[in-house]
Amino acid sequence: MSPFVANLLLALVWLVITGGxxxxxxxxxFFLGGASLYLIREQVGAGSYFQNGRKVASLILFLIYDLAVSAWRVAVVVMRPKLELKPG
Structure with a gap:
């Protein structure tokens, strides 16, 4: 069983136990299941699962940063008194 599926199952078990x-x-x-899998990562072979999680998190942070920079650039162009746009 892959560590992601195990993490999802642990999250579903958490939902059933708490009733919420x-x-x-x-x-x-899901985070609680990830923490428990992290504690036993050598026994279940989930080391690469957490390395991939770091890569996904860094990709999401890069996406948010790039989105903020592009929004700022568009706002600067739109707020200029004279638009110097030459489309197409």
């Missing part, structure tokens, strides 16, 4: 079927509770259960 909300998105926030599911996310908390």
């Amino acid at each position: 079927f909300s998105l926030a509770n599911l996310i908390f259960g």
